[in-house]
Each structure stands twice: as structure tokens, then as C-alpha cells.
Amino acid sequence: MNKMRQWVRESIRIIEADFQRSADTHLIPLETPGLPGVELYFKDESSHPTGSLKHRLARSLFLYALCNGWLKPGAPVIEASSGSTAISEAYFARLLGLPFIAVVPASTAKEKLAQIAFYGGQSHLVDDPTQIYAESELLAKESGGHYLDQFTYAERATDWRANNNIAESIFHQLRFERFPVPSWLVSSPGTGGTLATLGRYVRYRQHTTRVLGADAERSVFFDSYVSGDRGLTLDCGSGIEGIGRPRVEVSFLPEVIDAMTKVPDALSLAAMHYLAERLGRRVGGSSGTNLIGALLAAERMVKQGEQGSVVAILCDGGERYATSYYDADWLRAHGYELQPLIAAVAACVERGQPLPPVAWDSGHRWE
Incomplete structure (x- = not known):
């Protein structure tokens, strides 16, 4: 088994152990x-x-991305969010030792930003909330990371x-x-x-x-x-x-x-x-x-x-x-x-x- 498969296998084990x-x-x-x-x-x-419904979603998105081969060791994980999903995703990114960047509206409650930081994530503030999608795609492209895109993949x-x-x-x-x-x-x-x-x-x-x-x-x-x-x-x-x-x-x-x-x-x-x-x-x-x-x-x-x-x-x-x-x-x-x-x-x-x-x-x- 190559190193990438081993990393994916271990990452999934970590997430499943956390669930148990x-x-x-x-x-x-x-x-x-x-x-x-x-x-x-x-x-x-x-x-x-992580204190919200989005914990379920974050877990599913990380497992989905891992099983699809989209996440890489050390590569950033990016998400567009109004806060709660980002908090939960920062939690899972920390479990896997991955950098996490949340692209959030500038109006997001400061308590949410503090929780993202608590789990080791960064917050990238955007003045226009309609632009969080495009900004997330751009950050993923520039950093070589992966945009989880909850709005597309939540249902699947x-x-x-x-x-x-x-x-x-x-x-x-x-x-x-x-x-x-x-x-x-x-x-x-x-x-x-x-x-x-x-x-x-x-x-x-x-x-x-x-x-x-x-x-x-x-x-x-x-x-x-x-x-x-x-x-x-x-x-x-x-x-x-x-x-x-x-x-x-x-x-x-x-x-x-x-x-x-x-x-x-x-x-x-x-x-x-x-x-x-x-x-x-x-x-x-x-x-x-x-x-x-x-x-x-x-x-x-x-x-x-x-x-x-x-x-x-x-x-x-x-x-x-x-x-x-x-x-x-x-x-x-x-x-x-x-x-x-x-x-x-x-x-x-x-x-x-x-x-x-x-x-x-x-x-x-x-x-």
C-alpha cells in the first residue's frame, strides 16, 4: 500500500474513532x-x-473528500461558511493535522470566529457575503488546497x-x-x-x-x-x-x-x-x-x-x-x-x- 493510501486509511480511522x-x-x-x-x-x-448540527455535515464532507482522493497531507482545506460549518470543519482538520481556512462574511459573529481559531483554523473575511464562493475557489487554487464546498456536496x-x-x-x-x-x-x-x-x-x-x-x-x-x-x-x-x-x-x-x-x-x-x-x-x-x-x-x-x-x-x-x-x-x-x-x-x-x-x-x- 502506497503512502497516500496509508494516509487516507489512517485519516478515516481517526474520524471514525472520534465518532465512536x-x-x-x-x-x-x-x-x-x-x-x-x-x-x-x-x-x-x-x-x-463542536456545538451544532454542522458537526454531522463536516464529518460527512471530510469522509467524502478523503474517499474521493481530494485531500492531501499538509494541503489546506478551505470552506465558504457563515460560521458553524467552519467551526466543525476546523475541528476535523485539526484531527487530521491539516491547515484550515474559513471564508466567512465579515458580519459573522465574533464568537464564531473565536471558535474557528480555537480549533486552529484561520478566518478569511469577505465584505460581500455573495462572494464567499468565488473567494474560496480562488484560495484553494492559489494554495494548492481543496475547497470542500458544502453547498454543492451536502446532499450527496x-x-x-x-x-x-x-x-x-x-x-x-x-x-x-x-x-x-x-x-x-x-x-x-x-x-x-x-x-x-x-x-x-x-x-x-x-x-x-x-x-x-x-x-x-x-x-x-x-x-x-x-x-x-x-x-x-x-x-x-x-x-x-x-x-x-x-x-x-x-x-x-x-x-x-x-x-x-x-x-x-x-x-x-x-x-x-x-x-x-x-x-x-x-x-x-x-x-x-x-x-x-x-x-x-x-x-x-x-x-x-x-x-x-x-x-x-x-x-x-x-x-x-x-x-x-x-x-x-x-x-x-x-x-x-x-x-x-x-x-x-x-x-x-x-x-x-x-x-x-x-x-x-x-x-x-x-x-
Whole structure:
């Protein structure tokens, strides 16, 4: 066996050994007295070693790149990211002794940049968030490294049939619950890879579960889903870090999504604060987006006399947003007045009052 094959073999062993040292993430119930007959759970991905859902993706991307022969000893690994994926990838790069460069928007929370540095990675800041892709490609070319490109490879690097992916884990953890087959799975798209895994898995396992994509306000995924136009673009980045994109990513697969909603940023942040209060710890903004998606699905179930479970993704913890989403001065400076919306979320969960109007599309072309 040549030296390159030996290095790849040892690198995969290191990653698999790390996986065996990690327990599965928790499934946390959240009582919803205002939505009778619906049992809501959060899949807590913040308990991964690197603190977010993206730990799963980073592991899959590294294994995919290794098995395809794209990584080389000592050669840099580059990624375009809004922070969380880069943190997880920096972790795996350090495991393998590889240099790591994260190409991130200049607006990325400083707590995320600090965590990238903690794992030995460098952050390359880009003022225009729409240019992180091109800058990553350029850095990879100039350095002789490899651009992991999560936005292209997320849906294909993950083993969506099994191998303890997030969907299989959810169904395994629900097996002794009152409603072991969930009516809805809810996730917000960043690459679109998690939605692809959820949608493919429920079809493969022949479940009746529906999949809901909860998009951010400044993002093209929802509009592309409604129109079928994959060429849509924006000239700005998302206001909710980690989700929403200014272009339709390759890993976004609308055919396996049963419905989508587009959640205003202010409502996402209000739901984030409400969820943090209910759980007794801070969560990220995308978890607020997912809570709104879950409540919209639950409202429809109640109206239709349907009982069942809804599972939403808790993507990351809120400690990464201490100086932004959880800072009163930051919220004020960005024009957010959240208290009325927090009250509206509480009224929905606790008393069954309707949420403020939110865009929803049921994807009639898939029915």
C-alpha cells in the first residue's frame, strides 16, 4: 500500500474513532398546551462536540473528500461558511493535522470566529457575503488546497439511508413515544442538505411523515420552491446566521420537501428568545425559525383534527450570539422590538392563539 493510501486509511480511522467517542444528540420534548393532540420535540444538535448540527455535515464532507482522493497531507482545506460549518470543519482538520481556512462574511459573529481559531483554523473575511464562493475557489487554487464546498456536496456526502444520520436517529429515539412516526419534520435550509436527508429517508423507509422547510427572510429557497426557478439570487446575506442563502444551492432538493414557509427575521428572533426561556438556556436564531415552522405545522394539524408529533431541529446554542441576538443594544440598533412578538409566540404555544401571518406553500406540484 502506497503512502497516500496509508494516509487516507489512517485519516478515516481517526474520524471514525472520534465518532465512536460521541453519543447521540438528545430529543427534547416541549409542552404545547395550546395545541392539543400535538407533541413537539426538538432534536438538540448543539450537544455535538463542536456545538451544532454542522458537526454531522463536516464529518460527512471530510469522509467524502478523503474517499474521493481530494485531500492531501499538509494541503489546506478551505470552506465558504457563515460560521458553524467552519467551526466543525476546523475541528476535523485539526484531527487530521491539516491547515484550515474559513471564508466567512465579515458580519459573522465574533464568537464564531473565536471558535474557528480555537480549533486552529484561520478566518478569511469577505465584505460581500455573495462572494464567499468565488473567494474560496480562488484560495484553494492559489494554495494548492481543496475547497470542500458544502453547498454543492451536502446532499450527496451524507448517507441518507442509514448510518445514524439525523433522520434515522430521530425515528429511533421516538420509537417508544405516543406518536413514534412524526407527522412533520422541520428544518431550516442552509445548504439544503439536512432537508434532503430528511426527505429522502422518510420516502426510503415508506413513512407518511411530511417535511417542512422553514426559510429565512432574506433567502431565495422559499421563492425558488414556489416558483420552480433555481436561478433566483439576492445581493445580500441572510439576517439569521447559518440559514438562508442568496442563491439556490445545488444541495437544495425541492422535490423531497412537502411544504415551505418563509419566516420574518424578527419573528425568528422572538421565537428564539421564547424557546431559550422555556429550555432554560440560549439557542441560536435558526432554532427560532424552526420553532415557528413547527408551530405553523401544528396549527394546521389542530385545525384538521389531526393528532401526532412534530420534530424540529435545534441547530446550535446561543452562546455564539451573545453580542448580537441576545444583546439589547444590538437588537435596538438593528430595529428589532421583540417583546410583542415573543408574547405572540407564547400565546400560540400556551393558549392556541394564531401566529402572525407567515408565508406558506404546500408544494402542490408534489401532491
